[in-house]
Amino acid sequence: EDKVVQSPLSLVVHEGDTVTLNCSYEVTNFRSLLWYKQEKKAPTFLFMLTSSGIEKKSGRLSSILDKKELFSILNITATQTGDSAVYLCAGKGGGTYKYIFGTGTRLKVLA
């Protein structure tokens, strides 16, 4: 059965800290791994990763995929209170409608 597991479940850090969020996956005919940020409303898309070893970067956020070991990490450097959110990871197989979501990591950044 396809599954995506995220760790840790929750994390509390202080502004300026660096955090690493983990996502491991088992997805049939794997094609892509997606990261979303969810504040109070809709999950908003951050990154999609399809190839191993290539880092996707946007400002202080970056993500990398390891297709051999079946995991991805999301790094946030110099965290700010605005980074407080639930971060969702999802895996997608090829030729399928299905996105398999993890339960999310709840990040709280304290001022």
Added chain:
Amino acid sequence: NAGVTQTPKFRVLKTGQSMTLLCAQDMNHEYMYWYRQDPGMGLRLIHYSVGEGTTAKGEVPDGYNVSRLKKQNFLLGLESAAPSQTSVYFCASSRDAESNQPQHFGDGTRLSIL
């Protein structure tokens, strides 16, 4: 620049009442989805549609029905609401199955069943 729009945003129902949640997207996406999100459970797929006039069950379809009469709209119905259906409901759309495109989500509907 609407994207995915869900109505209503909040609703309180009594057990046994019925209601319909509406989702509309303006991106000409083929695929549409209804999820529910509960604490500690992540996003769970209720029903999905791969095109106008077609629907299929996801992982938690019981107690829900859907319809996709128009490509841009995907309706989720609760025929007889139960307290276990108290949740936040998200609609999403994506272009298709083959392209590596992310899903786009609506802002959610918070539904409470008393």
